Amino acid sequence: MTTLTDRPRTALLVVDVQQGVVDGAHERDAVVSRIATLVERARAAGTPVVWVQHSDDELEAGSPAWQYVPELSRLDSEPLVAKRYGDSFEDTTLEGELASAGVGHLVVAGAESDACIRSTIHGAFTRGYDVTLVGDAHTAGDKSEWGAPSVPDVVAHTNLYWSFQAAPGRTAQVLDAADVSFPA
Template sequence: MTTLENRPHTALLVVDVQNGVVEGAHERDVVVANIGVLVERARREQIPVVWVQHSDEQLVRGSDNWRIVPELAPDDAEPLVEKHYSDSFEDTTLETVLSGLGVGRLVVAGAQTDECIRSTIHGAFVRGYDVTLVSDAHTTEDQTEWGAPPPDKVIAHTNLYWTYQTAPGRTAGTAETKNVDFGRTS
């Protein structure tokens, strides 16, 4: 139901599952394992997997912190989009990559819930994409020291409000890893 013309396909978008991003994240191993399940299922179903990798002063390009976690291995044929802002679309090649694949629906997983995940799902939605957030395949670190709720509450709140997100001609929602339906078309 995307508002993007001639974009019938779905892609799995894996955002910032990098050593330095998820090393202290809530339920890191469970989330990374769920993302691994999604990646393997997408590959099996011939659904494009698009990787996003952040770099900044703390995630210096080429450093160990910058690398995608060892449990996940992007295939050489899978697009990798480098970014410097929270929204994976902002000043990147993501829109060009997705357009070239005919993608109008995104299934999103990764980190961090309260920054890059939220920015990316909102960025995709306002650009006309249908967006499914995988409710048990995104995470964040504990930022209660700075006044944020505990990580489990941040994740639960994001899942709650994304379940009910609406806009004309687009769909949003959440699904657990085991219930994700990539489908061939939106």
């Protein structure tokens, strides 16, 4: 289990499901729907839901593209972490939010699979968290014109290598949204 002592709780981490990030993303509607269901299930179980919102020179804070998709609604009581780097922990308040809630296990969903999702799951794992990647609840935009693989291949590869991730005292796994359970 987690190497973070006194952190028995799980949190759902929703990363960058913003209009300008997921507009045109692979299976956008299905992924957003699965994330919405995860949010509902986490709330019903009393599991913290933590939202991450990216901004940079191309995704300006306050712009329509920067806003979360309308299908997902954050409660005022749920933390919103602003970030400027791929890793949701880097130069943000995320670690403090999770520590204060006693969280040592993250269930991660969102965008983009080949950028902020990968950076965040690795960042969490190296910081001592157990990390469950929701394999059918992350997506990305097509970057094949720059030589990247197709998005389905990116998602599949991310799920494949994360399912074999290992380190002392930590667990990594990939589950479909329907198989994720939140402890009561």
